[in-house]
Amino acid sequence: MSSSAIPSSSPAAKAAPNLVLGAIGVVFGDIGTSPLYTLRECLKAAGGVTQMNVFGIVSLILWAIIIVVTLKYVSFVMRADNDGEGGILALTALASGVAPARLRHLLLTLGVFGAAMFYGDSMITPAISVISAVEGVTLVDPHLTEWIVPISLVILTGLFKLQKRGTGAVGKVFGPIMIVWFATLAALGLSHIVTHAGILRAVSPVYAAAFVLHAPGTAFIVLGSVFLALTGGEALYADMGHFGKKPIRLAWLFLVLPSLILNYFGQAALVLEKPAAVAQPFFESAPGWALVPLVLLATAATIIASQAVISGAFSMTKQAVQLGFLPRIPVVHTSSHEIGQVYVPFINISLYAAVVFLVVFFKSSDNLAAAYGIAVASTMLLTTLLMYFITHCLWHWKPLATAAVIGPLALVDAVFVSSNVSKVMEGGWFPLLAGGALFTVMTTWHKGRETLMEKMKSDNLQLAPLIHSLCDGAHSPPRTNGTAVFPGGVAGMAPNAFLHNLKHNGVMHQFNIFIAGTTENVPHIADEQKAVVESLGHRCYAIAVRHGFTEIPNVPRILELAQKQMPDWQYEPADTSFFLARDTVLATGESKTMSLWREKLFAFLARNAAQAAEYYSLPANRVVEMGGQINI
Structure with a gap:
């Protein structure tokens, strides 16, 4: 259930202020720190400080934020939550579930590519x-330049070590700091707007249009830097499962958006008054006495x-x-209240290595x-394309209404993608290379x-005829005491672990339970709908299990639920053994x-x-693994 749908009397609703604080601390960090470099890079791409450049660029930044973040993500895309979950894979699962069957493979491919780019x-x-x-320390002392990389590495090491505490705990610590940060952004911006109030005329999109029409080629290159103001917009949707849509919307509309706009306009006013400040307009906007605290x-x-993209990567x-696009990876739930809050050790160390x-x-x-820019711009465009199927097939909008919304948004995204293409040779190759490698892994798996x-x-x-x-x-083989459980099988087929046990031990247990699971295109499955038991006779049962794509399989929990449908059997952990096939897959080149x-x-x-024992949450002292080999 989405947090916005929780009754006001529920505990989650009462905790809404904490969720807003957590969202401020986790979700908006990326987009909230874009003022550090966005205007500087835009003016550099435009060729320097002129009145037309400054007015046109700050107008472009304003309207890009309004169109892409506020209208597209906050007002439109976040409506397409998949039972409270966000992110491009959740959107892909939702869209592929309602799209025509012939297009589902294409949608899955697009979604996986978008995930890889994220x-x-x-x-x-x-x-x-x-x-x-x-x-910023170079403005305090230019001799500190050589310490930028070492200091950055120390800070990043500490951040990645902190992840195992969970996004909820991190958010509570970071939330107050980010409130101070956004208040500072607003105050710095206002301090320069009041001395150059004319910059407020750039609120009109006429200045953005005039800048584009005056030098279309230059404007096209500049748009690649304008896009820096939008990076982090996708994280608002990807992190929705951590905090819910309502806390994210409230924080954006009443704190983050106003603070960002004020700061961008304040920097623009500063460089008009003092063109030399263009080298570091953000830090130059502070008075000298405040420079060290600001750094x-x-x-x-x-x-x-x-934190915004790290927690988004964990969720994804x-x-x-x-959904079957990555091998089993240990996932740690870090909150007993918010199921979306997770920590993934392998992803954490992989991201850390890439960042270093x-x-x-x-x-x-x-x-x-x-x-x-190039990677996240691609993800944003794919999100818009997937939203076409949501509006057309799920919400049943009329074709004209769908085209009126999706068409302009897709055009804006396409412009940003194409403007970022020029960055590929300058460094954009890295996220494309990393994303391409991940796309290959995900589609191959x-x-x-x-x-x-x-x-x-x-x-x-x-299975049934064999039994x-x-x-x-x-x-018939002799029966030994206790229960044998065979998780992870294919529905209707005898699992390899069962066959190996018969071959090597020559026995069957008193009770034999065969579990086959499927993952649905929804985040959660209610307990009463999760397991269906079929009696195979002879005290043997097949359990068909349905999981949501955010749920980690828990076989002992499944047995507790399923025992209600097996009147002659009760789950006794001490009398239950779990048999797993440890099959080695060999590549033969014979696959068609x-x-x-x-x-x-x-x-x-x-x-x-x-x-598999860890993935299925099995007690380690009750697991028996049977080796085997599968040729593909």
Whole structure:
């Protein structure tokens, strides 16, 4: 259930102020620290400070934020929550569930590509945010320039170590700091607007249009830098499962948006009055006595900026595993109240390694700005395309209404994507390379799982006839005490672990339970709908389990739910053994749907996936693993 739909008398509703505070501390860090470098990069791309450049650029920034963040994400895309969950994979699951069957594979491919690009953006945001703040120390003492990279690495190391405490705990710590940050943005902006109130004329989109029409070629390049003001917009939607849509909307409309606009206009007023300030307009906007405190506050804010995409990457990883696009990865739930708050150790260390590389390789926010934008712009465009199917197929808008909304938004996104293409050779290759590699991994794993399932269906014996033949014949295997549970099988087929147990031990347990699960295109499945039991006779049962794409399978919990449908059996943990097949996947090159290199990649991923016992939440002292081999 979305947080916006929670009754006002519920505990979650009473905790709404805490959710707003947490959202301010986690969700808005990325977009909230864009003023550190956006106007500077825009004016550099435009060729310097002129009245037309300043008025036109700040007008473009204003209307880009209003159109892309406020209208598109906050007002439109966030309505398409998948039972409270956001992010492009949640949107893909929602869209593919209502789109025509012939288009579902295409939508899944688009969604996976968008997710891969989001990961690419998640690598750059911490690097550019922290470096841009630390660079402020050069205004205090130019000799500190050589310390920018070491200081940035120390700060980032501390941030990634903090992740295991959970986004809720992080948000409560970061929330008050970000409130001070946004108040400071507003105050700095107002201090210069009052001395150059004429800059407020740039609120009119006429100035943006005049700038574009005067020099279309230059304006097109500048738009790639204007887009820096929007990075972090996708995180508002991706982090929706952590805090809910209502807290995010309230924080954006009443704190974040006004503070950002005031600061951008204040910087514009400053550079008109003092063109030399264009080198560092954000830090130059502060009085001399406030420079050191501002550098410290900016550093704290940019640490928090990194949190938005890191927590978004955690959420997306959990969804990707459940939807079958990534191998099993250990996921730690960090809150007993908000199911969306998770920590993924493997993703945390991977992002940290990528961020360290970016800081050491690019060394400055100027260089990183050239790499920033192309990945997240691509994700934003794909989000808009997926929203077409939501409006047309789920909300049943009339074609004219759908075109009137989706068409302009897609055009705006396409312009930003194309304007960022010029950055590819200057550093944009990195997020594209990282995103492309992840896209390859995700699509290979998804296809490999499909191939593996088909292989198992064709090679394995059907479960029900096998049970009857074993138990009805004169030479039925002896039965031993207790319950044997076989998780992770294919519905209707005898699992390998069961066959291995028969082959090596020559026995069946008193009770045998076969569990096969499927993941639905919704985040959560109610307990009463989660498990359906089929009796196979002879005290053998097959349980069909449905999971939502945000739920981690918990086999003991499933058994507790299912025992209500098995009157002759009760779940006793001490008498229950869990049999898992530890199958080794070998690439043979015989697959008709996968090339040999993809088979080998899938086999490698399968060998390095997390242990099934951990993934299924099984008690370690009750697990029996049976080895085997599967050729694909």
